[in-house]
Amino acid sequence: xxxxxxxxxxxxxxxxxxxxxxxxxxxMARLAAGLRxxxxxxxxxxxxxxxxxxERGIGPGVSVEDLVVVGAAVGIRVWIAAYPxxxxxxxxxxxxxxxxxxxxxxxxxxxxYEVPVPLAHDLRAADAVLRRYDLTVMVxxxxxxxxxxxxxxxxxxxxxxxxxxxxxxVLSATHANRRAVAEAAEVVRTDYPISGRAMLRSLRAGEDxxxxxxxxx
Numbered sequence: 001x002x003x004x005x006x007x008x009x010x011x012x013x014x015x016x017x018x019x020x021x022x023x024x025x026x027x028m029a030r031l032a033a034g035l036r037x038x039x040x041x042x043x044x045x046x047x048x049x050x051x052x053x054x055e056r057g058i059g060p061g062v063s064v065e066d067l068v069v070v071g072a073a074v075g076i077r078v079w080i081a082a083y084p085x086x087x088x089x090x091x092x093x094x095x096x097x098x099x100x101x102x103x104x105x106x107x108x109x110x111x112x113y114e115v116p117v118p119l120a121h122d123l124r125a126a127d128a129v130l131r132r133y134d135l136t137v138m139v140x141x142x143x144x145x146x147x148x149x150x151x152x153x154x155x156x157x158x159x160x161x162x163x164x165x166x167x168x169x170v171l172s173a174t175h176a177n178r179r180a181v182a183e184a185a186e187v188v189r190t191d192y193p194i195s196g197r198a199m200l201r202s203l204r205a206g207e208d209x210x211x212x213x214x215x216x217x
Contacts, residue, residue, distance in 0.1 A: 014121055020057030022067055022078060027055035029074040043073040093172070097141040098128055100217040101170045108132060108206035117161050124158055132206050138167040145177050148184035156191045166212055168199060173216040181214060188214065
């Protein structure tokens with residue numbers, strides 16, 4: 001199955017699961033409040049059969065507004081959240097970046113590619129994870145920093161959710177990327193304080209780099 005189709009199919013299944021979950025929570029809140037379907041449906045401007053379908057998670061035409069309004073009618077707040085989704089290693093330049101980093105680092109580490117974030121229904125994955133004894137380092141490769149602050153922060157959040165204390169961002173060694181990193185200096189100082197040279201030196205030696213950093217390759 002092509003990567004893009006697999007990602008979209010996963011997203012559709014996630015939407016179905018979310019619809020069932022929210023519908024079930026609406027039903028439980030309604031029952032706990034002692035409300036009838038007819039009463040809640042009338043508040044939301046629909047008939048009881050519509051609300052029954054919502055509660056059973058079989059209303060594919062239900063809008064976000066509908067869910068928020070029905071939730072309010074039974075005393076719960078429905079929130080829709082968004083966060084960076086998963087990338088897949090289908091970009092040849094991105095793969096080349098990882099290969100160049102592996103050459104620079106050497107074979108002191110065991111490499112694993114496209115390692116999923118260990119959270120239920122989370123579609124994100126680390127581009128690579130390096131392991132040596134009890135040390136773990138996450139690697140993310142970007143050929144271009146279009147929004148440096150957002151991209152760097154997203155990697156930091158992914159490392160947190162992966163439970164990995166160290167991460168390396170490998171970037172194409174272009175003037176545009178160097179300028180983008182310089183402009184995101186505050187984020188770099190906070191989340192990626194280890195210099196590229198120090199990072200490579202530690203990784204080549206199979207040692208803990210002591211923090212996260214950015215490497216140009």
